[in-house]
Amino acid sequence: MTMADANALALARSALLDAAAIADRDLERALGTLLRGDVDTADLYFQISRHESWSLEDGIVKEGSHSIEQGVGVRAMAGEKTGFAYSDEIILPALLEASAAASAIARRGQEGRLQAWRPQAGHSLYLPIDPLPTLADDAKVELLQRVDREVRRLDPRVRQVNASLAAAHDVMLVCSSDGVLSADIRPLVRFNVSVVVEDGDKREQGYAGGGGRFAYDWFLDGDRALEFGREAVRQAIVNLDAVPAPAGEMVVVLGPGWPGVLLHEAIGHGLEGDFNRKGTSAFTGRIGERVASPLCTVVDDGTLAGRRGSLNVDDEGTPTRRTVLIEDGILRGYLQDRMNARLMGVAPTGNGRRQSFAHVPMPRMTNTYMLAGPHHPDEIIASVPKGIYARNFGGGQVDITSGKFVFSASEAYLIEGGRIGRPIRDATLIGDGPTVLNRVSMVGNDLQLDAGIGVCGKEGQSVPVGVGQPTLRVDGLTVGGTG
């Protein structure tokens, strides 16, 4: 273990267990309760998280808010069965009561045995800090107010500015019946700004934001918060001139960075281990097959320093890693948590994640992106006689089983004769995950990751993620406009 890991484990023990007078023998007792009958493995997940946010409207900070969430989630797994319970009090009676409830899933069988804990080495991708006090409260207020003032000065059409600054300090400790003992201290900060601009009776909104696993000073560095403000105004002003989006299948050039939400929806979810174990994904059984053009290599990488989607260890204590999903167009791998890896007879990939102690872990993405290719972005635009260039997106969604996915363009332009033309109104793009990447005919040399705004939802659980890609030319996507 590195010093940082040892430090995280000591800090987490102190905050979660010592504070509640829970000793190692109590953990063993709870795991022993869970490990009844045919239960294969069991785990306990302790968590305390503190969150604050400051929000500005009308040029003033109207409110600050603070929350504390804490608790312990316990899980017993027997084959494909899971028993789960939690308590939002970290006290021994609650831990034992939850363990008894979760173990009710067990059938009679050979009693399992606890294995000795082997403290698990994780990465040191971020410092084990509490980001909340890394900027004085007065300075948080001043930062928001300065962004408001500067943004309003940029353009007289700016009518409303809403901005917020938020931070979370998340401490987790997980231990299992088969020897995992791991902890992580996870800082996460975020800044958002949205503006409404008005010009006559036209009205548009622009939005930008970012963050990651570090202290608040990241927003001051190079005046990043203000840059987000400028970006929000730019997007809103562009859209004031937007014409109706075209309708139908056409060539689409996707910009770098956040448009990588394409990969998250079209590819990423369909490669999560649970859907593939159950045979409900359009990618089921397709490892080794061509699912993309040879220009495409897509990875999920939880080990990028400081990124919003990164983790030193996942929520089951497995160190995160870089998993190649598609290599030169060939499907290579799935994303696994421990349960699905065990049932599929493969190694976990460090993708076992949960929204909180009150939720069951599942295979989830971390930072998902496509590697850079050979083409200059200008060359890609110039190659398109008629189509659209989509530079920014809202969210997306996928139907894992049919493979159909959507994502919604929030800033896009017509391309005519190889040149970027007029901006177009918001439109949803729809495609088919297993075939869309076969239509990628050019890949830019300008890989970018998003600014740190992604939230992924699955089965009611939200987790922070990252996406990224270089500029891509897709030779056929359906654009859902009205024109």
Next chain:
Amino acid sequence: MTTRHAPGIDDLKQRVADVLRLARELGASSAEASASFGTGFTASVRLREVETLRHQRDQGLGITVYLGHRRGSASTSDLRPAAIEESVRKAVALARHAADDPAAGLADADRLATAFPDLELCHPWDIDPARAIELALECEAAALDADPRITNSEGASVGTSDGIRVYGNTHGFIAGYRSTEHSVSCAVVGAQDGAMETDYEYAVSRDPARLPAPAATGREAGLRTARRLGATRLSTRTVPVLFPARQARGLIGSLLGAIGGGAQYRRASFLVDHAGKPVFADWVNIDERPHLPGALGSAAFDDEGVATRDRRLIDGGVLTGYLLGSYYARKLGLASTGNAGGAHNLVVGSSGQSFDELVALMGTGFIVGDLMGSGVNPVTGDYSRGAAGFWVENGQVGQPVTEITIAGNLRDMYRGIQAIGTDVDDRGTILTGSILVDRMTIAGT
């Protein structure tokens, strides 16, 4: 197994009263607080075996303090006295940094609820996990057996929850209620010609006696999935679109966002300043009915304790007003409408047709089966979403359709509503029948 003490309404009222007193002691000029506690479980099965059994037990406390017109808030799931005191101190400290904002403060005392009718929200389900598993198995079996092309399952679930919620403020208001919610759901996978489709069906009610038989829910999940098999795409065209009741709810949901006080004040709405103006076709009426017995959106008071009231929100197509809590009401120079936290049961008036009559009325067009993505721009009203569904030709439901988008602008779509069915879907807080919209653009091949 020991069972820890589950707090009752009086326990939570005491807790809220204590927190309000503490806030006053720590310097707050006024304060409001809410507390909640809930328990429940969900049993899930897949391919005729138990898959997960998930127990839940949630508690929480939220406090908002005011130092004059400066506001700070905090919440905690740790309800031990030290954690509660820390939260109150934190809220006070945050309020000291907030700007003085004359609109910030408790709801006006004369608008607080004084009558607390029994809205029949609490119907505990006497069911244990073993019985819930049996019902989930029955549900999934009916889905798997509904059609020979059903090949796989995402499972079936039966869930029950029972919770209490108390709200109080330093005007002396304190009230709480207990409510239950029970559900059955199922999703299965079908395959035909190497292509898979999935769909789901669900039932939800506050009263377990009002849930349909689990097998009926399961069978519908199976039939819905089977109907999607063999789907093809459509070419790009402009046609009428029929939103079945289940999807029509979302169409009306976009209205609620647009007429909320925050969106109006921020001018982040496609219906800015539209009170008193026509928004829908001139025969459309929409009512808010907060006191419907047993309904999912019923409440005697809103999140600030303000009394909720029956109200006609859309009258002959005209928007009569906004959905306001105290804060944005003051900002807009209006009074709270008892909508802090949203609307409570919207009832959309029907034009009298059954679903089949709506299909016949449409003649040739598209029936929405499933919508994907969030593609609604709240500021411009631009609407563009991924869709699957069915093509209708001369009143005959034909081919299933996939991988298209439907697009329009909500202002035009609302004005262009041709008919609203009698087939009300009561599984949410918006009670509407199917909605026929005169024209939208389908993008496809």
